[in-house]
Amino acid sequence: MKFGVVIFPSKKLQDLANSYRKRYDPHYALITPHLTLKNGFEASEKTVGDLANKFRHIAANTNSFTLKTSKISSFQPVNNVIYFKVDPTEELTKLHSEINELFTEEHSEYAFVPHITIGQKLSNDEHSDVYGSLRMTSINHEETVDRFHLLYQLENGSWTVYETFRLGKE
Amino acid sequence: MKFGVVIFPSKKLQDLANSYRKRYDPHYALITPHLTLKNGFEASEKTVGDLANKFRHIAANTNSFTLKTSKISSFQPVNNVIYFKVDPTEELTKLHSEINELFTEEHSEYAFVPHITIGQKLSNDEHSDVYGSLRMTSINHEETVDRFHLLYQLENGSWTVYETFRLGKE
Numbered sequence: 001m002k003f004g005v006v007i008f009p010s011k012k013l014q015d016l017a018n019s020y021r022k023r024y025d026p027h028y029a030l031i032t033p034h035l036t037l038k039n040g041f042e043a044s045e046k047t048v049g050d051l052a053n054k055f056r057h058i059a060a061n062t063n064s065f066t067l068k069t070s071k072i073s074s075f076q077p078v079n080n081v082i083y084f085k086v087d088p089t090e091e092l093t094k095l096h097s098e099i100n101e102l103f104t105e106e107h108s109e110y111a112f113v114p115h116i117t118i119g120q121k122l123s124n125d126e127h128s129d130v131y132g133s134l135r136m137t138s139i140n141h142e143e144t145v146d147r148f149h150l151l152y153q154l155e156n157g158s159w160t161v162y163e164t165f166r167l168g169k170e
Numbered sequence: 171m172k173f174g175v176v177i178f179p180s181k182k183l184q185d186l187a188n189s190y191r192k193r194y195d196p197h198y199a200l201i202t203p204h205l206t207l208k209n210g211f212e213a214s215e216k217t218v219g220d221l222a223n224k225f226r227h228i229a230a231n232t233n234s235f236t237l238k239t240s241k242i243s244s245f246q247p248v249n250n251v252i253y254f255k256v257d258p259t260e261e262l263t264k265l266h267s268e269i270n271e272l273f274t275e276e277h278s279e280y281a282f283v284p285h286i287t288i289g290q291k292l293s294n295d296e297h298s299d300v301y302g303s304l305r306m307t308s309i310n311h312e313e314t315v316d317r318f319h320l321l322y323q324l325e326n327g328s329w330t331v332y333e334t335f336r337l338g339k340e
Contacts, residue, residue, distance in 0.1 A: 001181060008330050011171060011215070015325045022326065029199035032330040045181075149331060155185045156192065160178050160202040161319060161331040 001045055002153040003162070005038035005055070005099055006031075009067060009116065010143050017084065017118050024082065024119030024130055031159040035067070035086060035116050037148055038099050048150075051102070052163050055150055058098045059165035064146040065091035069116070072134045080127040083115035084139055095148070171215055172323040173332070175208035175225070175269055176201075179237060179286065180313050187254065187288050194252065194289030194300055201329040205237070205256060205286050207318055208269050218320075221272070222333050225320060228268045229335035234316040235261035239286070242304045250297040253285035254309055265318070 008014065017033035043051060066089065073085040086092070096112045119130055147166045151159040178184065187203035213221060236259065243255040256262070266282045289300055317336045321329040 011322060011324060011330075014330060018324060018326050018328075029328075032324060032328055147333065149334075152181060154181060154188060154202060156188050158188075158199075158202055160181075160184060161334060163317065163336070164319075164331060164334040166333070 001043060001048075002040045003043050003048065003051075004036065004040045004151050004153070004159065005148060006034035006036050006151060007067070007145055007148045008032060008034050009145075013069070013084075013116070013141055013143065016139070016141075017116055020082075020118035020134070024122060024126075025117060026121050027117075030157045031151075033116055033118075035114055037096050038103070040153065041103060048152075048162065052150060054102055055099065055148075055163075055165050058095070059148065059167050060169055062095050062098075062167045063091065064144050064167050065089060065095075066142055067092070067145045068142045069139050070141075071139060072118070072131075072137050073115070074127070074131045074135070075113075076127065076131070080120065080122045080124065081115075081117055082119035082122070082127070082131050082134065083117045086114035086116060088112065088114050092145075171213060171218075172210045173213050173218065173221075174206065174210045174321050174323070174329065175318060176204035176206050176321060177237070177315055177318050178202060178204050179315075183239070183254075183286070183311055183313065186309070186311075187286050190252075190288035190304070194292060194296075195287060196291050197287075200327045201321075203286055203288075205284055207266050208273070210323065211273060218322075218332065222320060222335075224272055225269065225318075225333075225335050228265070229318065229337050230339055232265050232268075232337045233261065234314050234337050235259060235265075236312055237262070237315045238312045239309050240311075241309060242288070242301075242307050243285070244297070244301045244305070245283075246297065246301070250290065250292045250294065251285075251287055252289035252292070252297070252301050252304065253287045256284035256286060258282065258284050262315075 014033040068087040069084040184203040238257040239254040
C-alpha cells in the first residue's frame, strides 16, 4: 500500500490553489491541494499502526506554526511543476526532517522546498505560457498550521486520509 | 463552510466500491468511498473547533466495532441510490445517534440505514438496468472500524479531511 504525509491548508488557500489546478494539474481530482511532507512510500497495512504512533509522537512535540505564501514559482528546469512557494520556516523544516528521518533508508538528495503544487505534467510550451502569465502574481496569504495527515492511495490513484495528527500537547 | 462526518472503510472495500462508482456515481472524483454518519451541515470555521472537541469525546467513549456488508441494495423508490448495505450493528447505530444528537435543531425523519454508496443520480432506466444486474451480487466483507473523520467541502465540491477521531480510550 502506498502512503504519504501532507498538510492540507485552509479552505481559502485550497480554493485558490484549485482555481489553477483545475486547468493545470491532472491530479486535480485525485487529491485536494496540499503541501507534501513525505512523498509516497510503500508500507504494509500492518506496519502503519507503528508508523502512526511515531507521527503522533512527532506531532505532540511540534508547536503550531505559520504557513506563509507570497509568490508563484516553478521547479524548471528540473521539472515543469508550478507551485505556491511556501516560506521554509524553522518549524516547517524541522517537522519535515523529523518525519523523513523515520525513513533512514532513503536519503533524499534534494533540499526541502515547501510548496503547494498548482500545475504539473505540462509540456514545455504550456509551462512557459502558464508560468509566464503567473510568475508575477502575488499571493499574500498567511495561516496557522496545527495538523498534518497520513494518507493512503487507492487503486484508482485517489488518496484517502488514514489519520490526522494535531500539533502540540493535548 | 459545509462539513460532514464519515467513516472511510479499508482500502480493500474502497477499491471494490470504486470499481462500481467509476461508472455509476458522479461523485466519484469528489470524495473517496465512505459511510456517512452525518450529512453535510453548515458551520463556521470558528465553531468547528468546539464541534471537533465533542466528536473527540464521543470517539473516546466508543469502542472499535465490526463493519459487515453482505449485499447490494437500493433506496428505490425514494431515490435511485445503489449501495453496499452495511449491517446496522448496535455500536454503529449508537455512534450515529450520538453524533446526530449534537445537532438538535434537525430531527431527521428517516431511519439510519448505514450504507456505502456505489451509484447515484441515475435515470430510472439506468437504475433498473444497473440494479437489476447487481442486486444478486453477494459482498462478503467484514472489517474493523476504529476511526471516523470530520470533512469539509471545497468550492469545487470535493471534500478534504479536517480531523480523524480514533475510537476508544487513548
